[in-house]
Each structure stands twice: as structure tokens, then as C-alpha cells.
Amino acid sequence: MPDFSRIIGKSPAILDIFNLIERVCRNREVSVLIGGETGTGKEVVAKTIHENSSVGNELFVEVNCAAIPEHLLESELFGCEKGAYTGADRRRRGLFELADGGTLLLDEIGYMSLALQTKLLKAIEEKTFRRLGGENEVTVRARIIASTNVNLEEAMQRQDFREDLYYRLNEIQITLPPLRERGDDVILLAESFIDEFGRVYSLGHRTLSETSKDLLRQYHWPGNVRELRNAIKRAMILHDAETLQPDAIPVSIRQTNSLATRKWNSEQLVINFTDEGVTFEEVEKQLIEHTLKSTEWNKNKAARMLNISRPRLLRKVEKYGLEPN
Ligand SMILES: Nc1ncnc2c1ncn2[C@@H]1O[C@H](COP(=O)(O)OP(=O)(O)O)[C@@H](O)[C@H]1O
Ligand SMILES: [Mg+2]
Incomplete structure (x- = not known):
């Protein structure tokens, strides 16, 4: 082998x-x-x-x-x-x-x-x-x-x-x-670069927050692994926190990401059916999240689009633990 x-x-x-x-x-x-x-x-x-x-x-x-x-x-x-x-x-x-x-x-x-x-x-x-x-x-x-x-x-x-x-x-x-077609390899790679730079620059152990991971997963990485490596290096050098939050991720990656998300979101909502089926609650949650994203979290607008009252929307947001990422 x-x-x-x-x-x-x-x-x-x-x-x-x-x-x-x-x-x-x-x-x-x-x-x-x-x-x-x-x-x-x-x-x-x-x-x-x-x-x-x-x-x-x-x-x-x-x-x-x-x-x-x-x-x-x-x-x-x-x-x-x-x-x-x-x-x-x-x-x-x-x-x-x-x-x-x-x-x-x-x-x-x-x-x-x-x-x-x-x-x-x-x-x-x-x-x-x-x-x-x-x-x-x-x-x-x-x-x-x-x-x-x-x-x-x-x-x-x-x-x-x-x-x-x-x-x-x-x-x-x-x-x-391309890196964008390798699924969770992006996280594996990011974590290995974190270890590498942690050792090389004696920075100790760092982890990625869940939101940061999502950002890395969603970005389209035109510069592929080289771009990811540079982004991690930069984040490690410029930020001291033990957990790498999205604010450590280069703005270009965060911005392109939100643009991509917005475009996708305003176009379609995809519900994946599993063997166990999909519950009403799951669909409701996704629909509300989708609507909030496509209105950039304007709750008045989202409530109007969903044809429900604002307080009702807020209760659902609370219930499903939705928050902007
Ligand atoms: N699968 C991988 N695992 C670990 N490091 C990688 C991987 N692919 C690329 N790299 C790193 O990314 C950078 C760019 O890789 P390189 O082979 O020079 O790309 P290319 O020749 O296709 O432009 C290098 O620092 C390399 O070590
Ligand atoms: Mg080369």
C-alpha cells in the first residue's frame, strides 16, 4: 500500500x-x-x-x-x-x-x-x-x-x-x-493546517467553531487547498482565541459565501425526504429559515411573506432555535 x-x-x-x-x-x-x-x-x-x-x-x-x-x-x-x-x-x-x-x-x-x-x-x-x-x-x-x-x-x-x-x-x-466537490475534506484539511501552523508558530491548540465550519463548507474555493491553507494561516496569526470564530475567516470568503447563500435561498427551498419521511415541524422550520434568509432576517417582511403575525413568527424562531449565521 x-x-x-x-x-x-x-x-x-x-x-x-x-x-x-x-x-x-x-x-x-x-x-x-x-x-x-x-x-x-x-x-x-x-x-x-x-x-x-x-x-x-x-x-x-x-x-x-x-x-x-x-x-x-x-x-x-x-x-x-x-x-x-x-x-x-x-x-x-x-x-x-x-x-x-x-x-x-x-x-x-x-x-x-x-x-x-x-x-x-x-x-x-x-x-x-x-x-x-x-x-x-x-x-x-x-x-x-x-x-x-x-x-x-x-x-x-x-x-x-x-x-x-x-x-x-x-x-x-x-x-x-476542486475542493468544493470534496465534502467534509475541507474540514479535515482545515484542522490539519490548524495543527501544522499551531506547531510551526507555537500557537497551541485551536478549534473551529461550528459556524466557521459551515462557512468553510459553503464557500466555493476558487483557489482550492492553497487558498484554504492561506486562510487558516492568516486566521491563526491574527487571532488569539482558542476557538476560531467566523470573524477570523477572511472577509472575502464570508462575503462571497453570503452572496451565494442569498442567491440560492431566493431561488428554491429543497426538502430532502428520508426513509422515515419528513415531519411537518421539520418542513416548517426549514421554510421559516429559508424565508428569513431570503429577507436578510427582516422579520416583518418574513412574517408578511409567510402570512403569519410577527409575534407568531418570533415564537417559531425561538422554538426552532433559528439564528443568522
Ligand atoms: N490533499 C491535500 N492534503 C494536504 N495538503 C494539500 C492537499 N492538496 C494540496 N495541499 C497543499 O495545498 C497547497 C497547493 O498544492 P499544490 O500541489 O502546489 O497545488 P497545484 O500544484 O495543483 O497548484 C500546497 O501547500 C499543498 O501542500
Ligand atoms: Mg503547482
Whole structure:
């Protein structure tokens, strides 16, 4: 069984990912393409694959294709001989060679130029290449993992990505689900970041209040796990209370959240039927809560919409323990 300790989560979506990783680790030859929005853990997954398929201490080498200018990326990847270009004052090995026997992660592969894609494909297929300005063939056996947050199928259609390279890299595709589709993993992750920063900054133990948990569950997390990690870090540094209340959660998260809730609420009320059925009281409670939310807790307005008196509404609010969150 591979060691998945870097990857926190037990939602069905993540368990599917564990399954794929396990299969990938059993076969070192297969190349892997990792997709997913920014911050979903593509690098974490690549490292997990590397660590679980290594036998010794082979290197994990990572190159961000979006961050390095094209002419430099070529010599970074393939190395160069002395005098290959102005400024190449000595022979340098490229990242491909460094990763020999280990793993080369080509991060943000969608940003690689077509010319370099051609050279890369050749190097992967033949397991050999020449350094810039070099005559000799260099042989390497590195596992290639590519990651992307752009849709490569679309890039192929725009002729921005080579089809043959795509199929070569994509022997197995692992697409990481956005954090908003991982259910309560968001809480598990938040709690693990709380522990981590508590240790790193010697802040002691902290817990999330129930309302804070609800906020985290409802937010849509465009920056995914990275955004959550930063939000927790910030909350831990700026707030001393043992329990992290919503006021410790960044305003942007709270605001988008209330907007989303308001929109949802004014559109529909969903009652989930269970095997035991649903009681009148449960429906009444949900209807009142729904109406209060959609009127932003204007009780006069809510009472009018429900066609009941204000005191009656207040008694129900009391009875069901409803309060704005
Ligand atoms: N499932 C996870 N469990 C624990 N930490 C995670 C998980 N997914 C992502 N992270 C953390 O979130 C941050 C972003 O992850 P990263 O792999 O760099 O994302 P990506 O490469 O998809 O943008 C990192 O700090 C990483 O350690
Ligand atoms: Mg990344």
C-alpha cells in the first residue's frame, strides 16, 4: 500500500484518486498527466507518486514551464555544452539528466512552446537527446509526470498543443477534483493546517467553531487547498482565541459565501425526504429559515411573506432555535 500521508482527505472523490495513484506506482514506465484547477494538489500528487515508486533516493526534479522564458527553458531541460550560446561558459547538465532514474515533473506543461514540445516528445520516445550545442546523445530514464491547469484538449484544438505529445503524456490521467466537490475534506484539511501552523508558530491548540465550519463548507474555493491553507494561516496569526470564530475567516470568503447563500435561498427551498419521511415541524422550520434568509432576517417582511403575525413568527424562531449565521 503506498504512503498517502501527504494527501489529506477521505471523500469518495479523493479515494478514487488514491486508487489511481496506487496503480500508477505499480508501473514505473507509465507516464502520468495530472489535471485540476490551481491549488488542488497536483504537485503533492506528483511527489506522492515519485516517493512511492522509488527504490532508492532518486531525485524528484520539478520544472515550471510557465515561469521560465522559452529560450531558457530549453537549456534548463536539456542542458548545454560549453559555447552553445553566448554566456554558456561551461557544460551544464539539464533537468532531464538530473532526473535520470527518478521523476521529472513538467509543471504547467500547457505553456510550453510548440518547438520545445517537439523536442520533448522526441526525448521521451527515444529516451535520448542532445544537449544544446552538443553532438553526443545522452540517454536518460526518468519517469515523466506532466501537470496542467489548462484544458489540453482545447489547446490541441487551437493547435497550441501537439496531439502526439498529449497522447504520449496522457497514458494515465489523474484529474483532481476542486475542493468544493470534496465534502467534509475541507474540514479535515482545515484542522490539519490548524495543527501544522499551531506547531510551526507555537500557537497551541485551536478549534473551529461550528459556524466557521459551515462557512468553510459553503464557500466555493476558487483557489482550492492553497487558498484554504492561506486562510487558516492568516486566521491563526491574527487571532488569539482558542476557538476560531467566523470573524477570523477572511472577509472575502464570508462575503462571497453570503452572496451565494442569498442567491440560492431566493431561488428554491429543497426538502430532502428520508426513509422515515419528513415531519411537518421539520418542513416548517426549514421554510421559516429559508424565508428569513431570503429577507436578510427582516422579520416583518418574513412574517408578511409567510402570512403569519410577527409575534407568531418570533415564537417559531425561538422554538426552532433559528439564528443568522
Ligand atoms: N490533499 C491535500 N492534503 C494536504 N495538503 C494539500 C492537499 N492538496 C494540496 N495541499 C497543499 O495545498 C497547497 C497547493 O498544492 P499544490 O500541489 O502546489 O497545488 P497545484 O500544484 O495543483 O497548484 C500546497 O501547500 C499543498 O501542500
Ligand atoms: Mg503547482
